[in-house]
Structures are given as structure tokens and as C-alpha cells.
Amino acid sequence: MGSPPLFYNWSSKIIPWLGITTLVLLSLGIYWGLFVSPIDYKQGDVYRILYIHVPSAILGESIFIFMAICGFINVIWRAKISGMMLKAAAPIGMSFTLLVLVTGSVWGKPTWGTWWVWDARLTSTLILFFIYAALIGLHSTIEDKTKADRAVSILSIVGVAIIPVIKKSVDWWQTLHQPSTFTITSSPSMSPEMYLPLLICLLGFYMFFAFSLTLNLRNEVLDRERSKAWVKQNFNS
Amino acid sequence: MSNSIFGWLTIILRRDLLIAFRRSATYITPLIFFLIVVTFFPLALGPQESLLSSLAPGVIWIATLLASLLAVESIFSEDFRDGTLDNFFISLEPSFVLVFAKVLIHWLITGLPIMAASIIAAIVLYLPFDSFLPILLSLILGTSFMSLLGALGAALSLGKSAILSAIIVLPFSIPTLLMGTSVITSSINSQDYFGFLMIMGAMLAIGIPLLCLLTVEALLLNYD
Numbered sequence: 001m002g003s004p005p006l007f008y009n010w011s012s013k014i015i016p017w018l019g020i021t022t023l024v025l026l027s028l029g030i031y032w033g034l035f036v037s038p039i040d041y042k043q044g045d046v047y048r049i050l051y052i053h054v055p056s057a058i059l060g061e062s063i064f065i066f067m068a069i070c071g072f073i074n075v076i077w078r079a080k081i082s083g084m085m086l087k088a089a090a091p092i093g094m095s096f097t098l099l100v101l102v103t104g105s106v107w108g109k110p111t112w113g114t115w116w117v118w119d120a121r122l123t124s125t126l127i128l129f130f131i132y133a134a135l136i137g138l139h140s141t142i143e144d145k146t147k148a149d150r151a152v153s154i155l156s157i158v159g160v161a162i163i164p165v166i167k168k169s170v171d172w173w174q175t176l177h178q179p180s181t182f183t184i185t186s187s188p189s190m191s192p193e194m195y196l197p198l199l200i201c202l203l204g205f206y207m208f209f210a211f212s213l214t215l216n217l218r219n220e221v222l223d224r225e226r227s228k229a230w231v232k233q234n235f236n237s
Numbered sequence: 238m239s240n241s242i243f244g245w246l247t248i249i250l251r252r253d254l255l256i257a258f259r260r261s262a263t264y265i266t267p268l269i270f271f272l273i274v275v276t277f278f279p280l281a282l283g284p285q286e287s288l289l290s291s292l293a294p295g296v297i298w299i300a301t302l303l304a305s306l307l308a309v310e311s312i313f314s315e316d317f318r319d320g321t322l323d324n325f326f327i328s329l330e331p332s333f334v335l336v337f338a339k340v341l342i343h344w345l346i347t348g349l350p351i352m353a354a355s356i357i358a359a360i361v362l363y364l365p366f367d368s369f370l371p372i373l374l375s376l377i378l379g380t381s382f383m384s385l386l387g388a389l390g391a392a393l394s395l396g397k398s399a400i401l402s403a404i405i406v407l408p409f410s411i412p413t414l415l416m417g418t419s420v421i422t423s424s425i426n427s428q429d430y431f432g433f434l435m436i437m438g439a440m441l442a443i444g445i446p447l448l449c450l451l452t453v454e455a456l457l458l459n460y461d
Binding site: 137141 | 386389394448
């Protein structure tokens with residue numbers, strides 16, 4: 001796994017599987033969520049944006065935790081592949097964070113009557129978006145890719161402090177945003193007809209992350225190793 | 238003297254303070270910058286007392302963050318350019334101490350003058366006398382944390398444009414901004430502000446070891 005050619009060959013085997021699982025889970029979850037699951041008695045059909053909003057929120061945060069773990073491994077053990085993983089995951093995480101903010105304001109307009117409020121959950125998510133931007137920006141300014149990876153790793157370790165703040169923001173401050181949908185410790189506050197498709201959507205989003213991360217990582221590996229013999233062999237034959 | 242950590246610390250501190258004081262621009266610039274930014278708000282928003290005093294906590298903190306970012310680039314750049322930093326690393330003295338000393342210097346030449354100026358800002362923005370102590374307390378903790386963050390930003394953007402370090406540091410300074418303004422606002426509303434100070438103190442307590450170590454790591458990126 002650690003060596004680039006090994007990863008490249010191994011990943012070409014798992015990519016179709018990741019793609020198929022993503023497709024199946026996402027189409028099942030979204031179809032179930034948007035067409036089959038019952039209407040919310042308070043919000044009507046509007047609530048169905050939840051099936052995109054909540055998974056992207058969870059992904060935006062968990063991708064950052066993933067990046068910080070990669071960063072930690074990269075700083076301590078200098079594992080090159082973890083640095084590349086960090087770099088490959090950053091744009092995906094940033095896109096999901098953007099998606100949360102956009103779907104959130106689309107959802108906020110009909111339910112709260114406003115596109116945006118300066119509430120703790122929303123603001124901390126916006127900060128997360130800026131931190132993603134800072135990480136990606138920093139990477140692009142350093143020419144030596146390995147050094148850029150390590151610089152971003154260092155910054156991602158600091159940035160991960162925002163995650164518990166986002167997570168707890170609905171409990172610590174009085175906010176307009178509702179409390180967490182998912183909790184591990186207690187049973188869900190929604191009915192199973194609404195909860196199950198959400199769970200499937202979430203799994204589908206995670207699989208999508210794994211799928212797109214692998215694709216990005218393959219590009220990254222090829223880009224960095226383009227002068228190596230194994231890449232030339234692979235693409236000349 | 239130099240065989241103990243404190244001896245090493247005092248050597249760096251004495252040297253850097255001497256350099257800073259030989260050039261008055263290093264400690265005057267952040268101070269003037271802070272006052273100019275504060276002055277801009279009454280000019281832009283109009284001189285109404287109620288408006289200014291309600292905006293004052295935010296104004297003081299935004300001016301503080303910008304002013305403390307102003308000197309960030311100079312934390313390591315000069316020592317890096319003339320090779321002093323190379324010698325620090327070759328000397329085998331703990332590099333953690335070097336970073337800590339640099340952070341302390343940055344705080345002494347930006348944080349301290351800003352704290353003095355913040356009282357002037359508080360007076361001209363019509364803040365009540367009772368809020369001066371919480372302003373100073375929040376600034377002590379907040380500017381120290383900003384110096385730590387600034388050192389990391391400076392180390393990561395060493396040899397690159399100064400604006401890069403600002404872009405790196407600013408998103409991470411938002412918690413400080415929120416806590417700092419909350420301290421001042423709650424003291425104006427005669428609420429208990431101690432909780433916010435405790436959070437800022439906790440951030441500083443975690444930040445000193447963690448950010449200094451990460452800054453060392455970031456500096457070493459330039460010496461592979």
C-alpha cells in the first residue's frame with residue numbers, strides 16, 4: 001500500500017467496486033428519501049433536502065478528521081502516501097462543506113425565512129470552509145510537493161480543533177439550528193421511515209468519498225511519479 | 238550560561254530585543270496601524286456615541302488581529318535570509334526554545350503596544366471605565382495566542398508573500414476573535430465574562446506547547 005506502484009495497481013482493482021456500491025447506495029437512498037419516505041408534518045416536502053444536507057455536513061467534518069489523521073501520520077512517520085491522501089481529500093472535503101452551506105441556505109429560506117443567520121453552527125461551518133481554503137491555498141504555493149504536503153499536514157493538525165466546536169455548537173450556544181440528527185448514544189428522534197434512507201444516503205456519501213479519493217489519489221500518484229520507470233512502462237505498453 | 242535552557246532563552250531574547258529596539262519601526266508600526274484602523278470606524282460610520290460603543294468590542298479586536306498580523310512576516314524572515322536561523326539549528330540547542338523566544342518577542346513588540354493603545358481606543362469609542370480591565374485581560378490572552386498562530390503562519394510561508402501568512406492565520410484566529418469580543422461585550426452588559434477568559438486561557442495553554450512544536454516542524458521544512 002505504501003509504495004506508489006503497488007497502490008496504483010491495487011486501486012485499479014477496487015475502483016469499479018467502489019463505484020458500483022456508491023451508485024447503488026446513493027440511488028437507493030436518494031430515491032427512498034425523495035419519493036418514498038413520508039412527508040414531514042411541519043415542514044412538508046421541504047425537509048427532504050435533509051437527505052443531501054446532513055450527509056454532506058457529516059462528510060465535510062469527517063473528511064477533515066481524516067485529513068488531520070493523515071497529516072499526523074505524515075508529520076510523525078513521513079509517510080509519503082498519507083501526505084498525498086491529505087492533498088487528494090482536501091478538495092472533496094471543501095466541496096462537501098460548500099454543499100452543506102448551500103443546501104443549508106436553500107433549506108433555511110422556506111423554514112427560517114432567511115438565507116443566512118450568524119448562528120454558531122452556521123458560522124463554525126463557514127470557518128471550516130475557510131480553513132479548507134487555507135490548506136488548499138498553502139499547498140499550491142509550495143513548489144516541492146513533499147514539502148507542501150508536510151506544511152499542509154502541520155496546518156491540518158491545528159485546524160482539527162474546529163471540529164468539536166462545530167459538533168458541540170448546537171449544545172453550547174442558543175442557536176436557530178436544530179440539535180444533531182445522529183447520536184450514537186440514544187435512539188434516533190425520527191421515525192424509521194425517514195431515518196433509514198438517511199442512513200443509506202450517509203453510507204452512499206462515504207462510499208462516494210472513498211471512490212473520489214481513490215481517483216484523486218491515483219492522479220496525484222501518477223503526477224508525482226511521472227518520471228519513474230513504472231509509470232512509463234504502464235502507459236507505453 | 239548557554240548550557241541551560243533559560244540561558245539560551247535569555248540570549249535569544251536579549252539579541253532580538255536589541256535588534257527590535259534599534260529599529261523603532263518594528264514596535265511603532267503595529268501601534269500606529271492599530272490606531273489608524275480604530276480611527277477609520279468613527280469616520281466611516283459617523284460619530285454617534287451609542288453606535289460606536291456598541292461596535293467598540295468588535296472594532297478593537299479586528300484592529301488587534303490585523304495589527305498583530307502585520308508584524309508576523311518579520312518573525313523568522315530576516316533570520317532566515319541572513320542565515321542566523323541555520324546557525325540556531327546547527328547549534329543543537331533545543332529549537333523549541335528558539336520558537337518560544339521568537340513568539341515572546343513578537344508579543345512584546347506587537348501585543349504589548351496594542352494593549353496600551355487599546356485603552357486609548359476604548360476611551361475614544363466611548364466604552365465605560367469598567368470595561369478596561371476585561372479588555373486588557375482578553376487582549377493579554379488573545380494577543381499571545383495570535384503571536385503563536387502568527388509564528389506558525391510565518392514559518393509555513395517563509396520566503397513567500399506576506400499575504401499568504403495572513404490567509405493561513407486568519408481563519409484560525411476566528412475563535413480568538415469570538416471569545417475576545419464576548420469578554421468585552423459581556424462586561425459592558427455587566428454579565429460574567431470569566432468563562433470566556435477561561436476558554437482563551439485554555440487555548441493558550443494547549444497552544445504554547447502544540448503550536449511551538451508544529452512551528453519547529455514547519456521551520457525544518459526549509460532545511461531538508
